[in-house]
Amino acid sequence: MGSTERKQIKSTRTAFTIIERISSTDGATVSELAKTLGHSKSTVHAHLQTLTEMGYLFRIGDEYHVGLPFLTLGGAARSTDRYQNLYRAAKAEIDDIVDQTGERAQVVVEYQGEGIYFYQSRGHRYVQTDSQLGTSVSLHSTAVGKTILSVLPDDRVEEILSNSELRPRTEHTVVDRGELRERIETIRERGYAYDREERIEGICCVAAPIECGPETIAGLSVTVPTKRASGEYFEKELPTLVTNVARVIELNTQYS
Amino acid sequence: MGSTERKQIKSTRTAFTIIERISSTDGATVSELAKTLGHSKSTVHAHLQTLTEMGYLFRIGDEYHVGLPFLTLGGAARSTDRYQNLYRAAKAEIDDIVDQTGERAQVVVEYQGEGIYFYQSRGHRYVQTDSQLGTSVSLHSTAVGKTILSVLPDDRVEEILSNSELRPRTEHTVVDRGELRERIETIRERGYAYDREERIEGICCVAAPIECGPETIAGLSVTVPTKRASGEYFEKELPTLVTNVARVIELNTQYS
């Protein structure tokens, strides 16, 4: 700490802290925010008033909610130079996978040590999901996450692992750093990763990494319910599919 | 003015002004922002440092860009109580339309006098587009926009029209308030709207309104290139399709 925090705007920090809290609890009131964030009601009130007036929040009764302008900014982020090629390539290929398999498929991008759902699509036999556009997930508890770790330089992996607490999500979640490193090594060798109920009971994934440059690391995964997660389909077909498609996305990202 | 602007946080305003500028120019530097926004370089610098450190912006060379965390907030906005039903219903139906027609289709939601691209999908013969997720459009220059106006209460329509300058986008854009009101009246009667190159040359739309409650007004449109915008297809089939699907979305939004 103390590295790049020369002069910063404290009130902007609190503004975004408020926004984040509202977003994660899906609505909050002045008093709730004041209590949980440790600010006076009047301070919170002033912030909410500002953000509402600018349109970034909207109000139902006494509850404030995050507004659609963030979708505008999110869309802008996705069509940034760094990401727009990936978006274009990923969308087409993911939709293809969904058409072929009927499962759920997604691209997750590494952003500052976390994975962010970048594009997602669901097929006719899709499984229910808490994860939708923009959801951020920890890299250690998902198949995509581990494929991302498998292609990051060692020092970044160590940095990320030491900053995360490896919180278990299910009884199958890998929480031991040593075992995690071993698994990552395996993934690095064979090129794809499995998640067998490590994050959510009853849900499995197959994933492959997508490298679009040193700064843009992503992963692609197909999600299936455990009942379909076995045999030729899960051991051969899907791994082949995701690794092939990941390579196609990489190529399409380069030339466009 | 002077109504609800009691006590507001000025620095948060400038923070978001900076973010908006960066987003609309797809990247900007300290000096550019200082110049165009009328702040000192040091002020802008402090803001950028804060936002970058929080992850909301990222930096390439000396250019700052909007980051993926906004996608997280945007996703949260879309799965807010007010919007999540609409999202679920709209996604399924829009994807259906795209499968059937191969065109581009989208749902646009009214938010504070503007239309925001809420969900969009493109088919195999989709037309190129500058509009993607989160894009905000004026209500007077699009077919969806006018269907939205057609179901809003008169006073809100007047309010919105008086606040917008009716800037022409093409030579076909309706800029006369009287004519606009007439067209809206027509749409109100027959239930759907056309856009014949009013916003973009070579591109036409058919749209129908979606009412999901007094606070959640949206519209659905199918976009086709002018060369396909004629005959039975454009005059009968598409209008029937969009009005029917709009009704289905309304129903599915109510019960879930």
Place this chain on the structure above:
DNA sequence: CGCAGCAGTTCGACACTGTCGAACGGGGTC
């Protein structure tokens, strides 16, 4: 080679403003 010119960055100082706690008004409930 060096000097201008322009980038981003740091610094110190001041006026402003974001912050707080207390007080107000209004809907509930017991």
Place this chain on the structure above:
DNA sequence: GACCCCGTTCGACAGTGTCGAACTGCTGCG
């Protein structure tokens, strides 16, 4: 009717966001 808790307003102070000037480092031009 008295309580409680909500959002809101107020005034005052400390804190900080703001500015311009000065610093660094780079580029390119003379």
